[in-house]
Amino acid sequence: MLTDLELLNVSEENLKWFQSNSIEIREKFTGKFIAIKDKKIVASANNPEKLMSVLKEKGIDDSEVLIEAVTSKDEIIIL
Amino acid sequence: MIKIPLFYNKENLRVPAVLKLPHKRIASDFVFDTGSPHTILNYTDSIRLGIPHTGKGELIRIGGRTYQSFIFNKLEIVFKSEDSKPISIILPIRVLKPNSPRVDELEKLDAFPNLLGLDFLEMNYRFFCDIQNNKILFEKD
Numbered sequence: 001m002l003t004d005l006e007l008l009n010v011s012e013e014n015l016k017w018f019q020s021n022s023i024e025i026r027e028k029f030t031g032k033f034i035a036i037k038d039k040k041i042v043a044s045a046n047n048p049e050k051l052m053s054v055l056k057e058k059g060i061d062d063s064e065v066l067i068e069a070v071t072s073k074d075e076i077i078i079l
Numbered sequence: 080m081i082k083i084p085l086f087y088n089k090e091n092l093r094v095p096a097v098l099k100l101p102h103k104r105i106a107s108d109f110v111f112d113t114g115s116p117h118t119i120l121n122y123t124d125s126i127r128l129g130i131p132h133t134g135k136g137e138l139i140r141i142g143g144r145t146y147q148s149f150i151f152n153k154l155e156i157v158f159k160s161e162d163s164k165p166i167s168i169i170l171p172i173r174v175l176k177p178n179s180p181r182v183d184e185l186e187k188l189d190a191f192p193n194l195l196g197l198d199f200l201e202m203n204y205r206f207f208c209d210i211q212n213n214k215i216l217f218e219k220d
Contacts, residue, residue: 004099005159008096008097008157008165011106011107011108015093022090048123049126052126067127069123
């Protein structure tokens with residue numbers, strides 16, 4: 001089991017990878033929810049509940065993945 | 080001095096985090112939002128953590144829409160400092176929940192990121208932001 005610091009490192013690496021590859025990711029996964037592990041997209045689905053099911057089917061621990069909603073490049077989120 | 084770096088990608092400022100409950104722990108991240116008075120946990124991560132959506136709380140308006148929320152006091156949030164140490168805080172957070180079980184309602188709710196609000200800065204953190212030189216951080220004595 002990873003320590004908190006190891007899990008933070010995993011989260012940081014995956015977040016940086018997602019941010020720096022967002023253009024390519026959007027081309028393939030706009031409108032989807034993706035799970036990132038070890039700087040790879042290991043699963044995608046139309047909603048988080050389905051994504052959890054896919055991760056479970058693949059035997060991937062959902063606590064160690066970064067889950068992101070992929071928005072279109074034409075869609076700007078203003079909170 | 081504690082320093083926690085944030086990451087900017089020309090869209091928003093994000094900070095990686097681990098979210099912890101006694102029975103579950105997940106990797107996640109927050110968008111830092113100075114427009115939000117409160118820290119908000121999105122619906123997706125509340126499901127991942129197994130937080131029951133039974134609490135009563137406030138209405139929250141985000142992006143022109145109003146959502147139900149409730150206050151949850153037991154979440155531990157762990158950030159990583161610049162010198163690679165875990166920095167743990169416990170902050171009452173608002174958890175978003177759907178107004179109804181309609182699919183379109185859930186889809187809209189699902190897409191929101193976690194928001195780190197001004198209540199975090201009230202824990203004696205300062206916010207330093209120099210985007211041009213990519214030096215963006217929280218700091219605390």
